[in-house]
Amino acid sequence: MQGTESAAMPVPCDAERIQTACRRAHEGTLSVDGCVPAAVGMVHLFESEAFMVVPDEGAVRELAAGAPDGIPAMLELADCAPISLRERVRSLIWLSGGVHSVPAELERDLAIEIAGDHPDGRLLDIGHGHCLLRLHVDNAVIATSSGASSVDAGTLSSAEPDPFWEYEGQWLSHLDADHQDLVYRLAALFPEHLKRGRVRPLGLDRFGITFRVETPTSDDDVRLPFDRPCAGVGDLSAALHDLVGQE
Template sequence: MPNGSTQTIAAPCDAEQIQTACRRATGGTLSVDGSDAACDSVTMIHLFEGDAFLLLSDDAPAIGVAHGDGETSAVLEVIDTAPLQLRERVRSLIWLTGKLFEVPADMQRELAVEIAGDHPDERLLDIGHGYTMIRMAIESAVIASTSGAGAVPVETLACAEPDVFWAFEGDWLAHLESDHADLVHQLARRFPPALRTGRVRPLRLDRFGITFRIETADSDDDVRLPFSRPVARVADLSAALHALAMHPSLDHLM
């Protein structure tokens, strides 16, 4: 971190990473304690305060559990995958544990409209047409990545928000790799010398900075370059990336 009273925030906290991963996830896997049935596929996940609203097919066994007494625990696993086709796409694993509850049928469509205001997703249109929404009251949250694993208090998770660029990250990383090889090359000059050989791939982009994956013949290594300050608007991302590329030192390197 740079010296002085102003510190650069290098990366999102674990709670924000969980919120972001669940918001952009294309699905998850739900397993119920004591059930011999195969794990259920979750089509969509929306976190709100201390709850996770889950969209499942009508024939998923977990829906029957949600109509029960609320005493059976379940575990939702979410795999955060990189938008680009990397050699190893998994960026983090998330496990949410809690109890399952039904969402009354006459409220599901209304709730879907409310969710769509913050989390627009065409899969919400499937409610009542082969898919059902249930609620998980979250009791614990854990995230694991290459930097380690950690538990997140439910209260902290409930107060966190997804990264402001969660919906644009994939398009931005693809655009950076396909159309701005020169900028990627400039940014790679800020890597430690030992990591300047290999194929450089954009891995993660958020309001605090950008992470690259360096693929060599026998290893994958990640390097994160934080912005000098968090970026709040899509229009400012390009300027932040170019400023990072032109920075003459490695003071912000993580």
């Protein structure tokens, strides 16, 4: 898979991409030496603390409960496109640090607090076969089609998720299913060698929109940047309108 993203093109920084990917993640894997990896249902990344919903049973929870200073662990998760593509994974994230248990008497209150910022139905499972674990993140790595890079905990703490993280999936699905006319018009802006193939919306953020071009032999990504970063839905609508006007 190849991308056309250039160094001069405005894009989210790696720390912002990681924050956004964690908000959108549907599953992950928490690994601790000597234990069977634990399935992670959701991840809420607050500054450099990753709160995870995991099944009650499992050695990782037991080890964390018996280690007040935490145990070394790595959380792996994938950021996937919301529509069906030949290759859906947009990035892979690895968060490493120390995993800690969350006292049972604090779990429900903490889940309610998390839901206020990151609503997710899987938080309702806490106390019903699932629990919360906390990973204090020391380092993060993100791998995309452009390469891999490391982000330290301080940089990660100061980043915010993309403002459209919660709605990106439904917007792209709607664009792909109901607005192929708009997709075709935007595809007219692609470089000439990328105008052949099936064009699908791949990603959307405050800086631009990215498409996947699928041909029988390749998958290529092309990004169309907005003239200025978008802060709200009105800005986004105007930015897409401006792009169409460039064809």
